[in-house]
Amino acid sequence: MRDFAYARAQSVNDALAMLARPETALLAGGTELLNWMRIGIEGPARVVDLTHIASLGEITELDAGGLRIGSLAKLNDVALDPRVQRDYPVLSTAILKAASAQIRNLATIGGNPMQRVRCQYFRADEATPCNKRRPGSGCAALHGMNDRHAIFGWTDDCVAVQPSDPAVALAVLDATLITARAGGGRSIPARTFHVLPSEDPSAHNVLAADEIITAIILPAPCRRSAYLKLRDRESYEYATVSAAVALDMDGTTIKRARIALGSVAMRPWRLDRLEQRLAGASLQAAAEGLGLDEVFADARPLSDNAHKVFMAKHAVQRTIAAAGGLA
């Protein structure tokens, strides 16, 4: 690990001032940054520790309904917050299915969507072609080991997937990420926070180098929501495929369905066309797969991951059933 200078920020403005210098990295939970520095993915000259800004760890209710979750709130604290458990089961479940108990005690809700792809070529100790690691070097996974890679939205330049579980829940809830930046922050929809390779194969997300996520806003409660994670091991493993569903119901009829898949693309993959198709449909029909084949006609599996198409379809059906109370 390259030597670096360390300082604790006392406030967001303090952090922004330090972040204005080049080669400066932000430290939140550290569960990614320390590994990036070990592998050589990042080698900052300065590290600014955000974790002593107490106000960034708070979870507060919004007058208009919804929750404001400070970006430094620990994953376990968010998942086990009674308001999150009651009003946003999709998020609580997605978090508790992520990582391990001790990692969730370190990792933060604002840092989690910043995690980078788990592609073995991106994370390799030795130099392998990877357009995210060394832009222009190619994509070793395209014709290499790609069983855990994308079935939607990939290009020849990058076939990796964004692995975050919470990000899928945030995308389906239409959450927004609030940022701070010198000259003014912004509000970023969670569903477009990550960058597809067609936009920029070297990018991970839209956050600027001098920008800090300060909070996540969850809009109105969605108690009929669920998350399903399918993986090689039952616990402490990244998803092969995951599904998040949020339903607004009128009896047994779906008024509005929001559906996203995880670990199938470089961003949580909202199924907009299926959502439109299911508006007004019966819950039973949706859980039996109404409209699914049409949506999955767009899927483009790689050489070793056709199973993800099958798994994703079933994940959607099972998660609709769970969110609607059928399962």
Added chain:
Amino acid sequence: MKRRDTLHLTVNGVDHALDLESRVTLLDALRERLVLTGTKKGCNRGECGACTVLVEGRRVNSCLMLAAAAAGKHITTIEGLSTGDQLHPLQQAFIDHDAFQCGFCTSGQIMSAVGCINEGHTKNNEEIREWMSGNICRCSAYPQIAAAVAAAASEKGHA
């Protein structure tokens, strides 16, 4: 901004002032500077759980925390659990249930189990196994580990 600094760590109730580079992890500070080698360095990437310690009472992977970030905090390692020769109930439970073979993961397992019981995630075998999944045992002593955690939780009135 400092490349090295004198850091104050309170480990098992004892205050230490250590002159450390900013890049030193809590794990390396414990093992290499304080010679508290009960905390194990397995994967050094947050994958195995062997380095689990308590920081302010919460279990964390000490390989994923900078010593600088832990400065000023209370840290508990496996060496801080027993009272003299009196073993901590979890240490005794691991012996009673034969919950290890090679023993490399054991201190991390026990520290994680302290956290797991304090958090109240011990209502049945499934819950224990889920909340202990961050600690890998390559001898695969999982059934005995879960039994030891259940027994210690029960003794504490948590199950």
